[in-house]
Amino acid sequence: MRRRLFATTLALVLFAASAAQAQGLTKIAENVYSYVGVKDDSPKSSYAANAGIVIGTDGVLVIDTLSTAKEGKRLLKDIRAITKKPIKYVVTTHAHFDHALGSSVFTGLGATLVGHELNRAYLAKNGENMLKKILTFGLTPQDVAGTRIVLPSLTFTERLTIRMGGETIELIHLTPSHTPGSTLVYLPRQKVLFAGDVLFTDFHPFMGEGDIPGWVKALDFIEGMDVTAIIPGHGPLSAKKDVAEMRDYILFFDAKAKELAPTAKDAASLAAELKQLLPARSQGAGMIQYNLMIKYLPAKK
Numbered sequence: 082m083r084r085r086l087f088a089t090t091l092a093l094v095l096f097a098a099s100a101a102q103a104q105g106l107t108k109i110a111e112n113v114y115s116y117v118g119v120k121d122d123s124p125k126s127s128y129a130a131n132a133g134i135v136i137g138t139d140g141v142l143v144i145d146t147l148s149t150a151k152e153g154k155r156l157l158k159d160i161r162a163i164t165k166k167p168i169k170y171v172v173t174t175h176a177h178f179d180h181a182l183g184s185s186v187f188t189g190l191g192a193t194l195v196g197h198e199l200n201r202a203y204l205a206k207n208g209e210n211m212l213k214k215i216l217t218f219g220l221t222p223q224d225v226a227g228t229r230i231v232l233p234s235l236t237f238t239e240r241l242t243i244r245m246g247g248e249t250i251e252l253i254h255l256t257p258s259h260t261p262g263s264t265l266v267y268l269p270r271q272k273v274l275f276a277g278d279v280l281f282t283d284f285h286p287f288m289g290e291g292d293i294p295g296w297v298k299a300l301d302f303i304e305g306m307d308v309t310a311i312i313p314g315h316g317p318l319s320a321k322k323d324v325a326e327m328r329d330y331i332l333f334f335d336a337k338a339k340e341l342a343p344t345a346k347d348a349a350s351l352a353a354e355l356k357q358l359l360p361a362r363s364q365g366a367g368m369i370q371y372n373l374m375i376k377y378l379p380a381k382k
């Protein structure tokens with residue numbers, strides 16, 4: 082009897098999980114929903130970037146906005162399947178296009194765009210160029226139609242706490258890491274952390290603009306946090322073991338790339354060599370080579 086009850090409960094849980102997946106956003110904790118473990122990692126699906134929401138009594142806070150206006154609208158549709166409350170705030174974890182260029186969809190609804198001062202500066206300097214450049218990353222003009230660069234109107238430099246309808250959202254900037262302005266979004270009541278691209282789980286990370294010592298510091302900080310669920314920038318719902326693996330990954334990549342770059346023939350051959358040494362993760366061939374071209378072998382493209 083107990084076993085049947087267990088089986089029924091399990092079936093219900095699995096059904097609920099698949100129903101949540103079908104909606105797009107998965108319930109992570111009370112009032113917190115997110116994309117996690119998106120399977121489609123194509124350019125048209127924001128390279129499987131995660132994004133999420135916190136729902137307060139009087140409104141919604143969105144964390145990251147995907148890569149284009151079209152993708153931002155997909156997120157908005159998935160949010161509207163869960164709540165009709167007004168969207169009050171949009172927070173971007175960093176200024177890379179797959180996390181930030183859907184923002185105009187939400188500011189167009191009257192939401193306040195919140196971001197680190199360095200993310201604002203990055204977008205102000207590179208935003209228009211980034212918008213042109215994404216056409217070389219596999220997106221068509223139709224995919225990016227309607228996408229506009231919007232700059233955060235509310236900025237901070239170290240920490241910012243947003244209190245919205247009974248929920249507390251803490252924005253934490255420690256040091257340059259994945260990008261200069263990469264920000265952790267922490268929900269202390271739920272013990273949930275949106276790590277942005279400070280954490281990639283099961284995906285090869287983009288390291289081209291990374292500050293490795295700062296990145297290690299940020300990962301050490303996360304390991305010391307009171308968290309029970311971590312949403313990475315790309316990949317499935319994660320835990321502290323994934324944070325430790327990420328630190329091992331970037332330290333190993335950095336050391337090996339520096340060791341082998343001086344004698345490497347070109348980025349492609351070094352990428353093939355590194356791929357043999359690194360753990361198997363998604364987006365390997367392209368991302369390893371891209372990191373090498375930008376950060377370690379700029380003269381040997």
Ligand SMILES: [Zn+2]
Nearest residue numbers: 175177278287
């Ligand atoms: Zn990124």
